Amino acid sequence: MxxxxxxxxxxxxxxxxxxxxxxxxxxxxxxxxxxxxxxxxxxxxxxxxxxxxxxxxxxxxxxxxxxxxxxxxxxxxxxxxxxxxxxxxxxxxxxxxxxxxxxxxxxxxxxxxxxxxxxxxxxxxxxxxxxxxxxxxxxxxxPSELREVAVLTEPLTIAEKALVQALQIQARLPWRTNAASSDEPGRGLRAVVLGAGPIGLLGAMLFVTAGFETYVYSRAQAPNEKSTIVEAIGATYLSSETTSVEQLKERVGHIDLVYEAMDAAPLAIDVLRNLHRNGIFIFTSGTSPDHPFNIDTAAATQHLTSKNQAIIGTVNAGPATFQSAIEHLGIFQQRWPQVLPALxxxxxxxxxxxxxxxxxxxxxxxxxxxx
Ligand SMILES: [Zn+2]
Ligand SMILES: [Zn+2]
The missing domain is CATH 3.90.180.10 (Medium-chain alcohol dehydrogenases, catalytic domain)
Incomplete structure (x- = not known):
């Protein structure tokens, strides 16, 4: 037994x-x-x-x-x-x-x-x-050198799959077709991660590594253990308690990509309203029954069409994303040796x-x- x-x-x-x-x-x-x-x-x-x-x-x-x-x-x-x-x-x-x-x-x-x-x-x-x-x-x-942190592979696969899909959607823009195959496919783009739990923080590390100017928008006021990690990887932490969604938009400039890992749909929908033209919004947690909300569907679809936006949901991950998650954990470990263990x-x-x-x-x- x-x-x-x-x-x-x-x-x-x-x-x-x-x-x-x-x-x-x-x-x-x-x-x-x-x-x-x-x-x-x-x-x-x-x-x-x-x-x-x-x-x-x-x-x-x-x-x-x-x-x-x-x-x-x-x-x-x-x-x-x-x-x-x-x-x-x-x-x-x-x-x-x-x-x-x-x-x-x-x-x-x-x-x-x-x-x-x-x-x-x-x-x-x-x-x-x-x-x-x-x-x-x-x-x-x-690899054996990832023994202490490899348990984070599965939560990272969620972001890996999201990034692959975001880059595929980006490739619809003819001048970005080759970006996905470059070393930093996110260079020139700005990503907002909603939520600073493990899924959000691992996502932020991935987006920074992919060249995105990355912002993490979460509830708790800084400084806290999550904001410390965000700053350590070269991203920017903003608290929803002290920064409104409007201020977030102003601060970021143009929100090209949103990676939602927050389980707070009303806030996510507010951020969605501020998505830039040709922007992509990726839901990973969606809404829980604890957070009911209403959405003005007419306005939302008007935004989508007039700004060429894409909203996708994503769940689970395939074999290639497990492989890339393990590779990225190795890259994160080298680039920020203190950060993964602190997660x-x-x-x-x-x-x-x-x-x-x-x-x-x-x-x-x-x-x-x-x-
Ligand atoms: Zn899980
Ligand atoms: Zn099937």
Whole structure:
């Protein structure tokens, strides 16, 4: 048996449980010892029973989707991994509909049917446990020097996927067609990140690295631990308590890209109203039922059309973005050696995972250390 943190939807419990140890049953599988698992809003929504489902007949779902693991055993057909290797596993697995072109093309992050599965979220057990078995094709190798920070890979993939899409949309402008392939595809553009949680801060690092003049707009007044990180990476921190959206627009000049990671739709919509011509607005968290809002749809569509704007939503990430996230963590580590470790403000043993999942403690990123 292994230990695991599980949510029981029927009895509304979250418990440390004993779970049968998984074993390799296919030659393409890899057995992993989980080292660390990140906790995020998704886990807290699952614990509040807002969504998430246990697999098959199981009465519980093992939580956790942001993992760093070590290979302990490989199936006989696996040649790319050896015991001792560090890996980050993907979250989403394809649906079984042969007509789903996205899943058939290994882009289950764009699944058409919605019947995909997700580890730790939807119909598959997650990673808050000692051992898991996974297909080698869903694992991404991590250099050993990233051992302390690689648990941030999955939250960074959200920004990686958003950036790829933003650059693809930018390429509709004929004079920007080649920008995506340059070293700093964001040079000359200004990005506003909404929210200074882990998703927002990792996004800000990515946009700075991509050459964007980057601003982070968040609630808390500076100085605070998040604004310190923002300034350390050469971006600008602005508090929504002391800077109105109008003032934000004035300060930035032209808002070319907005990366929303704030879960506060009314504020996001205000910023959307101030998006520059040809601008792109990317929602990653959208709106939670706690923050209902109204939008003047006529005015909004008028803005969109008269200014050539694009609004997109994005979720999950594909294999290429996991790979680029790991590469970028290495770049961030070299460029700002103090910053990534400072993002991880708390590490807890499995025995304390329940408290972290149920509370919303301060700090930035909370990690459950498994091994
Ligand atoms: Zn997450
Ligand atoms: Zn699909």
């Amino acid at each position: 292994v230990k695991a943190i599980a949510v029981f939807p029927r009895t509304k419990e979250i418990r440390l449980i004993e779970h049968p140890e998984p074993h390799i049953t296919q030659p393409t599988q890899v057995k992993l010892r989980i080292l660390e698992v990140g906790v995020c809003g998704t886990d807290r929504h699952i614990c509040a029973l807002a969504f998430g489902n246990p697999p098959g007949e199981s009465e519980y779902l093992i939580l956790g989707h942001e993992a760093l693991a070590e290979v302990v055993e490989v199936g006989e057909a696996v040649t790319q991994f050896r015991p001792g290797d560090l890996v980050v596993p993907e979250v989403r697995r394809p649906c079984s509909d042969p007509a789903c072109r996205a899943c058939q093309a290994a882009h289950q992050d764009f699944c058409y049917t919605g019947t995909y599965t997700e580890r730790g979220i939807q119909n598959l057990h997650g990673y808050m446990t000692n051992m898991v078995v996974d297909e080698a094709s869903y694992l991404h190798p991590v 991880i403000t708390h590490r807890y043993p499995m025995e304390q995972a329940k408290e972290v999942l149920l509370a919303k403690p301060g700090g930035i990123k909370h990690i459950v250390s498994i091994a």
